[in-house]
Amino acid sequence: MSKLIIKQDLPPPSAQERLVDILQVVLPIILLVIAISAAVSLYVIPADSDNLGKTTLSTAIASKSLPSTYLTQESELQALALVFDDIAQNQAESYEKNALLTQKAEALLTHVNNMDALLDTLALDAKDKQVLLTRHQHQKDYWESKMVFHRLRMGRFATDMPAPVVEVQEAKVQTPAVAAPVNAMPPVSVPNEAGDSVAQPSPANTGLPPGVQLPPGMCPLFGPGAAECKAGKQ
Incomplete structure (x- = not known):
């Protein structure tokens, strides 16, 4: 259906x-x-x-007129912080970079301590002064932590650096040359067969080494004393 x-x-x-x-x-x-x-x-x-x-002042404090001496210190603090940030961001990691950042953080910490001392000389309300002191304490904690951190980084780079190789040069001992002693011996008279004494040439005239003598009655074959000895034999 x-x-x-x-x-x-x-x-x-x-x-x-x-x-x-x-x-x-x-x-x-x-x-x-x-x-x-x-x-x-x-x-x-x-x-x-x-x-x-x-760096930045709180809105409640910035809206009030602070003394020019404090504002000058505040501007110097900002400039130091900008230098620190520029080094931290733009330089390559190295021992030298962390050593420089440690110095900058220490300088910033000293600057904040000086600002603490400056507050005691300014005519400010107790509430405003307490706000600034609290802010200074925060800054001191911050820069002190930065200083400790970069000191640790310096130690890390110092550990990874190879030990310097010290070259030891052996001292050359020069032995002074010792001249061989020359014994200048006078001529020796040796009697010949006829009973006449013949002058024996000295070692210097025979060309023999120092200290060496000819036996009695012997004449050298060469040298300045050969002719003299033979002449004496005649």
């Missing part, structure tokens, strides 16, 4: 239904934007609070 189907137009959606449809599309987008903002704030807020601790 066939059925009769009658097509009817649906009533238009109400305003509440339209709002629900819009929220189903827009709400996920809003939640995504909130999540991204929260993630970015995790990286931005620590950096901002760090800078506030280093």
